[in-house]
Amino acid sequence: MAETEYDVIIIGAGAVAENVADRVVQGGLTAVLIESELVGGECSYWACMPSKALLRSGIALRAAQNVGGAKEAITGGLDVAAVLERRNSFTSNWDDKGQVDWVHGAGIDLVRGHGRITGEKKVTVELDGTFTELTARHAVVVSTGSDPVLPDIPGLTEVSPWTPREATSARDIPNSLAIIGGGVVAVEMATAYASFGCEVTIMARSGLLGDQEDFAGEIVGEALKELGVTIVNAAPSVVSRAGPVTITVDGRSFEAQEILVATGRQPRTTDIGLETVELTPGDWMTVDDTLRVPDSDWLYATGDVNHRALLTHQGKYQARAAGDVIVARALGKPVANAKWGAHVATADHAAVPQVTFSDPEVASVGLTSTAAEKAGYSIRVVDYDIGNVAGASVHTDDYSGKARMVVDEDRQVILGVTFVGPDVSEMLHAATIAVVGEIPISRLWHAVPAYPTINEVWLRLLETYGRP
Ligand SMILES: Cc1cc2nc3c(=O)[nH]c(=O)nc-3n(C[C@H](O)[C@H](O)[C@H](O)COP(=O)(O)OP(=O)(O)OC[C@H]3O[C@@H](n4cnc5c(N)ncnc54)[C@H](O)[C@@H]3O)c2cc1C
Numbered sequence: 001m002a003e004t005e006y007d008v009i010i011i012g013a014g015a016v017a018e019n020v021a022d023r024v025v026q027g028g029l030t031a032v033l034i035e036s037e038l039v040g041g042e043c044s045y046w047a048c049m050p051s052k053a054l055l056r057s058g059i060a061l062r063a064a065q066n067v068g069g070a071k072e073a074i075t076g077g078l079d080v081a082a083v084l085e086r087r088n089s090f091t092s093n094w095d096d097k098g099q100v101d102w103v104h105g106a107g108i109d110l111v112r113g114h115g116r117i118t119g120e121k122k123v124t125v126e127l128d129g130t131f132t133e134l135t136a137r138h139a140v141v142v143s144t145g146s147d148p149v150l151p152d153i154p155g156l157t158e159v160s161p162w163t164p165r166e167a168t169s170a171r172d173i174p175n176s177l178a179i180i181g182g183g184v185v186a187v188e189m190a191t192a193y194a195s196f197g198c199e200v201t202i203m204a205r206s207g208l209l210g211d212q213e214d215f216a217g218e219i220v221g222e223a224l225k226e227l228g229v230t231i232v233n234a235a236p237s238v239v240s241r242a243g244p245v246t247i248t249v250d251g252r253s254f255e256a257q258e259i260l261v262a263t264g265r266q267p268r269t270t271d272i273g274l275e276t277v278e279l280t281p282g283d284w285m286t287v288d289d290t291l292r293v294p295d296s297d298w299l300y301a302t303g304d305v306n307h308r309a310l311l312t313h314q315g316k317y318q319a320r321a322a323g324d325v326i327v328a329r330a331l332g333k334p335v336a337n338a339k340w341g342a343h344v345a346t347a348d349h350a351a352v353p354q355v356t357f358s359d360p361e362v363a364s365v366g367l368t369s370t371a372a373e374k375a376g377y378s379i380r381v382v383d384y385d386i387g388n389v390a391g392a393s394v395h396t397d398d399y400s401g402k403a404r405m406v407v408d409e410d411r412q413v414i415l416g417v418t419f420v421g422p423d424v425s426e427m428l429h430a431a432t433i434a435v436v437g438e439i440p441i442s443r444l445w446h447a448v449p450a451y452p453t454i455n456e457v458w459l460r461l462l463e464t465y466g467r468p
C-alpha cells in the first residue's frame with residue numbers, strides 16, 4: 001500500500017468539494033479529492049442541472065403562450081425528445097471528463113474510489129479491492145452529500161420506485177407518474193413531467209412547499225392543477241406493482257406507470273469511517289460556523305452532509321469559507337470567525353436564497369413570517385400583488401404573483417422576502433443583498449427599481465410599509 005501525503009484530503013468530489021479544493025490550492029496548499037462515482041456530484045448529473053433543463057423548455061413555451069403577439073406564432077407543442085436531448089447535453093451524457101480536466105487544470109489531485117476515515121488525519125481509498133492510504137497534514141473535509149430517504153411504506157421497496165436520480169435521468173417519459181412528497185423535488189418534477197404530457201399525481205401529506213410562506217404552496221398547487229396534476233393531501237398507505245404501480249392513499253386506489261419518492265434526504269455517512277473518530281455513522285455531521293467538527297482541529301464537513309442548507313450554492317459558499325479557514329489555520333494567519341467574517345458561513349443561519357423552479361417560480365431568502373415569529377422577532381409582514389406592477393403586466397398578459405417582505409420592526413431591516421410569479425428567480429439576489437446587508441428600510445427607499453420592470457414591486461412593498 002502506497003502512502004501519500006497532502007495538506008488537505010477531501011472525501012467526495014461534488015460541486016462543494018471541488019470548491020473547497022480550489023480555495024485550498026489557491027491558498028498555496030495541496031489538495032486531493034476522492035470520488036467513488038462521477039466528479040461533479042449530484043448537482044451536475046442527477047439534480048440541479050438536469051432537473052432545470054427538464055423544466056426550462058415547458059416554462060419557456062408557456063411564457064410565450066402568455067404574451068399576445070407571440071402566442072399566435074406557436075403552432076406546436078413541446079418537443080419532448082429535444083428536451084431530453086438538451087438535458088443530456090447539460091449532464092455531458094453522464095461523463096465527467098470535463099470536470100476531471102477542470103480539477104487537474106486547477107492543480108488538484110483526484111483519487112477514484114470509496115474514501116473512509118481510518119483515524120486522525122488518515123483516509124483510506126478502496127477501489128476494486130485495492131486500498132490506498134492517504135495522510136492529511138492539516139485537514140480532512142467530508143463532502144459526501146446526501147441520499148434520498150425512502151419512507152417506510154409497505155411494498156415501496158419491492159416496486160423499484162424512482163428516486164430523483166431516475167426522474168432527472170429518464171430516457172423515456174412514462175404515461176403516468178405518482179409522486180410521494182410535497183417538497184421542492186416533488187413540485188419541480190411534477191411541473192416537468194406534466195409539461196411532457198405525463199399524467200401526474202402528487203401525494204403530499206402536509207401540503208406543498210411546507211417550508212415556504214403558505215401562499216407559495218397554494219399558488220403553485222393551483223398552477224399544477226391547471227397543468228393537469230392531481231394533488232392528494234395524504235401519504236400512501238401501501239403500494240404494489242403488477243405492471244403499473246398501484247398506490248393506496250386516503251382509502252382510494254391509484255395506478256401509475258412509475259412512482260417517484262421525493263421525501264427528503266439522509267446523510268451519506270454510513271460507511272465513511274466516522275466510528276474511528278468517535279462520531280456516529282449515519283448521522284448528519286454537526287459543524288461550527290467555520291465548518292469544523294466541534295472538538296476536532298482537523299475534521300471539517302461541507303455541503304449537504306452537514307445539513308445546514310441542502311443547496312448547491314450554499315454548500316459552495318461553505319466551501320469558500322472552509323477552504324480559506326483551513327489555509328489560514330495551516331499558515332498560522334488570523335482567523336476571521338466573528339459573525340459575517342471571511343471564515344464563517346453566517347448566511348446559513350440568516351440568508352439562504354432558494355428558488356423552486358415551478359411555474360410560477362418561488363424565490364425566497366431569509367426567514368418566513370412563521371420562522372421570524374418563532375425566532376422571537378417583532379415583525380411586520382408586507383404583501384403586494386406583483387400583477388399590479390406595470391413591468392409585470394408588460395412581461396406577461398394577466399401576470400399573477402405575490403411578494404412578501406418580513407420586516408424586523410425593532411431595527412427596520414428586512415428578515416426575509418418571498419416572491420411567487422413568472423421569472424421572479426432573477427429578482428432574488430436584490431433581496432439577498434438587502435437581507436445580508438441588513439440595509440435599513442429608510443435607505444432602501446433610495447434603491448430605485450427601473451421602470452417598467454417587475455422589480456418595481458420593491459417600490460410598492462416599501463410604499464405599502466410606509467417611509468420611516
Ligand atoms: C432533484 C434535485 C434537484 C436539485 N436542484 C437544485 C437546484 O436547482 N439548486 C440547488 O442549489 N440545489 C439543488 N439540489 C440540491 C443539490 O443537488 C445538493 O445540495 C448538492 O448536490 C450538494 O452538493 P454536495 O457536494 O454536498 O454533495 P453531492 O453533490 O452529493 O456530492 C458528493 C459526492 O461525494 C461522493 N461520495 C460520497 N461518499 C463518498 C465516499 N465515501 N468516497 C468517495 N466519494 C464519495 C459522491 O459520489 C458525490 O459525487 C437538488 C437536489 C435534487 C435531489
Ligand SMILES: NC(=O)c1ccc[n+]([C@@H]2O[C@H](COP(=O)([O-])OP(=O)(O)OC[C@H]3O[C@@H](n4cnc5c(N)ncnc54)[C@H](O)[C@@H]3O)[C@@H](O)[C@H]2O)c1
Nearest residue numbers: 151181182183184185186205206235262263264310355356
Ligand atoms: N430548486 C432547488 O433549489 C431544489 C430542487 C430540488 C431539491 N432541492 C433540495 O433537495 C432537498 C431534497 O428535496 P425533497 O423535495 O426530496 O425534500 P424536502 O425536504 O424539500 O421535501 C420532502 C417532502 O416529503 C414529504 N414527506 C416526507 N415523508 C413523507 C412520507 N412518508 N409520505 C409522504 N410525504 C412525505 C414532506 O412533507 C415534504 O413535503 C431539499 O432540501 C432541497 O433544498 C433543491
